[in-house]
Amino acid sequence: MATYTIIGSDQKQYGSVTADDVRRWIAEGRLNEQSVIKAQGDTEFRLLPDFPEFTDALAAKAGAGITPPPLPGAAPAAAGKTSGLAIAALVLSILGIATCGLTLLITAPLALILGLVAMNKIGKSQGQLGGRGLALAGVITSCVSLALLPIFAAMLLPAFAAAKQKAQSINCVNNVKVLSTYVLQQADDNQNHFPAATNWCDVLLQSHTGLTSIFHCPADFSGGRCSYAFNAQLAGAEVGKVNPSTVMIFEAAGGWNTSGGREFMLSKPRHGQFVVVGFADGSVEQVPEARLPELRWDP
Numbered sequence: 001m002a003t004y005t006i007i008g009s010d011q012k013q014y015g016s017v018t019a020d021d022v023r024r025w026i027a028e029g030r031l032n033e034q035s036v037i038k039a040q041g042d043t044e045f046r047l048l049p050d051f052p053e054f055t056d057a058l059a060a061k062a063g064a065g066i067t068p069p070p071l072p073g074a075a076p077a078a079a080g081k082t083s084g085l086a087i088a089a090l091v092l093s094i095l096g097i098a099t100c101g102l103t104l105l106i107t108a109p110l111a112l113i114l115g116l117v118a119m120n121k122i123g124k125s126q127g128q129l130g131g132r133g134l135a136l137a138g139v140i141t142s143c144v145s146l147a148l149l150p151i152f153a154a155m156l157l158p159a160f161a162a163a164k165q166k167a168q169s170i171n172c173v174n175n176v177k178v179l180s181t182y183v184l185q186q187a188d189d190n191q192n193h194f195p196a197a198t199n200w201c202d203v204l205l206q207s208h209t210g211l212t213s214i215f216h217c218p219a220d221f222s223g224g225r226c227s228y229a230f231n232a233q234l235a236g237a238e239v240g241k242v243n244p245s246t247v248m249i250f251e252a253a254g255g256w257n258t259s260g261g262r263e264f265m266l267s268k269p270r271h272g273q274f275v276v277v278g279f280a281d282g283s284v285e286q287v288p289e290a291r292l293p294e295l296r297w298d299p
Contacts, residue, residue: 002053007036007045016040019053026057033058083122086131089115089138093145108145115139168219169271172227172251173284175214179228179249180278182208187239194242197235197259201226215256219270222253227270229258233299234280242299244281251275261297 004022005015025031031048038045048054092111118135182204186195195203201215217227229252252264269275274286
């Protein structure tokens with residue numbers, strides 16, 4: 001009975017095996033048209049299709065596209081290099097969670113795409129690329145991250161809102177500080193007397209052309225031209241005879257050239273529980289809502 005010697009995927013020789021063994025291995029996908037064998041008595045190895053006795057077995061298996069596994073005793077093929085896309089997918093997916101969602105909208109979708117692309121490339125590489133597990137972990141982690149996005153948003157939105165409110169209150173304090181300074185400068189030019197209350201905005205704007213932004217609080221969404229009012233009781237009063245703790249400029253909702261007293265004070269503070277108030281000595285405070293009734297309005 002004819003026997004054969006076969007070169008396995010590890011480049012080692014295996015045999016002797018019978019023709020029936022060769023046919024069975026072809027059927028099992030262990031041998032294909034690229035397999036190299038040598039018949040007993042031959043001096044050279046040849047491709048399997050060069051042997052007519054195996055033509056029928058190869059024809060029956062043709063088109064299957066199965067890569068033959070190693071023959072018994074053959075060493076496993078060396079693993080391919082790890083896919084860089086797979087590594088990037090995992091790193092980006094973890095980054096989104098590590099930053100508590102700050103970059104999640106960018107990293108998670110990108111990690112998901114890279115992970116899927118990596119898995120596709122690894123599957124088509126015929127063992128040349130590794131890292132399928134990393135790519136799969138990146139895909140799963142990015143999906144979990146996206147699912148947790150509402151939770152991250154619930155955690156971060158209050159912090160963003162508080163930071164925005166803080167910035168707005170600081171801007172408002174600066175506005176009142178500048179307005180108070182301009183009022184006192186106007187008093188210096190008016191023989192040390194406060195300006196008239198009926199057109200105080202016009203007077204200040206005329207002296208400081210182009211500074212319209214200081215009249216508007218960033219937290220005022222009423223659409224009015226001015227977010228502040230002038231204490232009407234200070235109109236024409238002599239600066240040196242006015243109590244320094246008297247209200248001069250305060251947040252109001254009246255509009256341009258608004259003047260008056262406590263009745264124009266905001267019913268609902270724009271900055272949480274605080275109202276920005278400028279006093280006759282030029283100082284500015286964020287006054288808690290509970291302290292508003294204690295403010296001094298009479299000169």
